[in-house]
Amino acid sequence: MAYLLKKEDFPLFVKLLMKSYDVIAPIKKKGLYVYSEIKSHKEIKLDKNTYYPPKKFFLPKKEELFDYKKKKNLLGTKKDVIDPIYQNRKKIILGMRMCDVSAVNKMDNFYLSDIEDPYYKDRRENTFILAMKCNTEENDNCFCSSFEHKDTGYDLFFEKTDEGFIVDVSTAKGKDLIDKKIFKASVREVNKDLPVCNKKLETKDVAKDSTNWEKYAQKCLSCSACNIVCPTCGCFDIKDYPNLDLKSGKRFRIWDYCQSADYTRVAGNHIFRQGRVERFKHRLLCKFKYFKENFNEATCTGCGRCITVCPTDICDIPEVINDINK
DSSP states (O other): OOOEEEEHHHHHHHHHHHHHHHEEEEEEEETTEEEOOOOOGGGOSSSSOSSSGGGGTTSSSEEEEEEEEEOTTTTTTTEEEEEEOOOOOEEEEEOOOOOHHHHHHHHHHHHHHSSSOOHHHHHHHTTTEEOOOTTSSSSOOOOGGGGGOSSSSSSSEEEEEEEEEEEEEESHHHTTOOOOOTTTEEEEEEOOOOOOOOOOOOOOOOOOOOOOHHHHHHTTOOHHHHHHHHTOOOOEHHHHHHHHTTSSEEEEEOOOOSSSGGEEEEEEEEEOSSSSSHHHHHHHHIIIIHHHHSSSSOSSOOOOOOHHOOSSSSOOOHHHHHHTTO
């Protein structure tokens, strides 16, 4: 069943959400659209997709996993004690486009498959996703229509109209957010069709031994901007910070980037992917080959953010892959 949320009732809806949840939505900050916790509905900008994806709300850039210490028990024997740190505050992410919803679904495959990541799971289960249909004017670099995005992963879906929003309920969690005083039954159904993008990915297979890799990789600065803005780049490093007593300390998880030479640095100062060609190649093979071999789908969602941020214009994935496969 679809509902109509009138334009004039949207501020009240947001105000009601903020009473019980941390509400995160796109805002404009220093000229960029970014996801941030809001204090008022007036901050919300829903007319275009964000520069950065919402992945930090599921996988923070730096998060404390636990602290550890030695502690005496009743018998006076010392033992190691580990106290996990969970962030279980309930939050709502409003205005997430389907390319980012799809990215969360793919992250679920990785972090909630055979061995569940308890920290990711905690954040995922305590987050409501209110998705929104995008339009063709939002991003010239988008190529999301090259993919089949599953109609799942969100709790409510919003389609903007002249009157306000047509809203579709997807989960029981989403239904709990429907206040019948401001949401009215709609005779019109939500249209979830993706816009037709200007860019198109002709194939999702990548030729591993193509001679064209060098042409793009030689321009790469290894700046890792593509990793940072990608909604599915979820690699991380683990760092321990011991206290001066050497008996206690903290362990953190920190984002790591495959385009950095340090990513494959091991003991003895050996780097497995020393060259830029190897690193540049690895990123696309990870997206379109390695992940697909394990989860039967590519991790790219066609959001186009890597194209937008790349300072040397070598991250146009449709162009690169189409050329590499020639």
